[in-house]
Amino acid sequence: MKRQDFYYELPEELIAQDPLADRESSRLLVLNRESGVISHHVFREITEYLHEGDCLVINDTKVLPARLIGSREGTNGKVEILLLKRKENNIWETLVKPGRKAKVGTRLVFGEGLLIGQVVDIVEEGNRLIQFTYEGIFEEILDRLGQMPLPPYITHQLADKNRYQTVYAAHTGSAAAPTAGLHFTPELLKKIEDMGVEIAKVTLHVGLGTFRPVKVDEITEHHMHSEFYQIDEEAAAKINRAKENGKRVICVGTTSCRTVESAADEKGRLRALSGWTDIFIYPGYEFKVLDCIITNFHLPESTLIMLVSALAGREKVMEAYEEAVREKYRFFSFGDAMFIQ
Template sequence: MKVSDFDFDLPESLIAQTPLEKRDTSKLMVVHRDSGEIEHKHFYDILDYLEAGDILVRNNTKVIPARLFGIKEETNGHVELLLLKELSNDTWECLVGNARIVKLNTVISFGEGSLKAKCIEIKEEGLRVFEMIYEGIFYEILDQLGTMPLPPYIKEKLEEKDRYQTVYAKIEGSAAAPTAGLHFTPEINKKIKEKGIQIVDVTLHVGLGTFRPVKVDDILDHEMHSEFYMIDEQVADTLNHAKATGKRIISVGTTSTRVLESNIKKYGKFVATNENTNIFIYPGYNYEAIDCLITNFHLPKSTLLMLISAFSSKELVFKAYAQAIEEEYRFFSFGDSMLIL
């Protein structure tokens, strides 16, 4: 299966640059897998498609200001870091903008030395492992020095940082937002619960595995970068009960989907755990965990487009995307939403 099979032409004007004023006024495309029917709604209509007894699974990761601009101490050269994943206390895997100048033991200084990063391991494709050196509380220093890691296709400045967070973001550690969740508001969450739908949270800290471009021709040659996820015991019990009683599990986003599918594939049921996943889902994959999926509109040739093509079918997804382009849906992080039933 070729990566080029998942390419499509997208007018640049449809790449959403800013969030809508009201989160839930985004468009909602509803795709019915059984009939192939496609409906055009708004996100606030999603309640019409949720049923009492459903389990809605969200990713409650919180985006950190993970982009840092610093100075290489030896030469005063400018270096940009993107914090991807905390490996242990004060040790981070990072993507380095101009990695060739960062060697073993290179020290990068941020904020006139209030934070320093010492390179302790060299990895491929611009990845480095750094020991963070500072006094105080790391996330407080990061709040002062870092910026929100908006994707490169967003050129506009984000006026309000919290618009690149879900309203239920809780656990710090993500390098990107789980964007399918950006459409939810406290009011919609309240109505969902009032309808008898149970909301549960898992955590996956979004890193390179989610947004890394596919650079190979054959899908099978692509290696997913691992990302850290957590499921607690109460959530695992709720999900297992839903499976046993025939209740629908509705995943909010591809990151929640990867958590649930990784977990059930490994253990045969849902199990409380804190671990890494590098699951790569593409057509031919047999879904076991989820029944419905809420997602955004994704990049051409991306692993996310492959994931939703595996959940529906590539033909139906590309038919839906063609309609989305025709109807001028907004694409990518701040774009519109899709519900696949």
């Protein structure tokens, strides 16, 4: 299967630059994967498609304000870093711009010395390992100095950082938001629970590798970066119970989907588990746990559009995307939603 099979034309004006004031008032395209029938709704109407006993799986990861702007000690040359992965001893794997000026031993200053970093190694793809020194709590310093690592198609920073977090974000560690969850409000989640739908919280810390473009023509040759995930006993029990009772497991977003599919055994059962996953789901994959997915509209030729195509079939997904373009849906992170049932 070729990368170009997942290409579609998208007018630039349909790329959402800001979130809506009311999270649950986004539009919702519903695709029936059996019949191919498409219908158009408002996101809060998702409740019409959820049934008592279903299990809604959400990813409660929290995005780090992982973009830091500083300078090189001694030269005052501007430097921008993106925190990718926490290592031991206050060392982080990072992406540095300009990388050529960040040689091993280079010291970087942020917030007038509130945070100091030193390049200690250069690893795969030119990423830098940086060891930080500071006084106090790293997360609090980061919250003060850092910016949200918004995707490159978002042209400005947010006035409110929390709009790039889900309302249920709990465990800090992501370099990007699980954006399908941005449509939920506490009120909508309570309404869903009151309907008898179980909500299972899992964690997958989203790395930038998820959004790395597919550069090979043959998609099976693409390699995913690994991401850390965790499922506790309560979440595993809720998901297993839904499957045992013949109810549906509905994942909110591709990250929740990748979490449960990575952790499931061959019979589709889950247990409390944590680890790293580089699962790549594309057409031909047989889902062990997931029955339906709530997701946003993804970039052309991305691994994410390949994942939803594995569930609904490439032709039906591409037709749905063409319909969304015609109907002027808002695309990508701050855009509208899609429910594949």
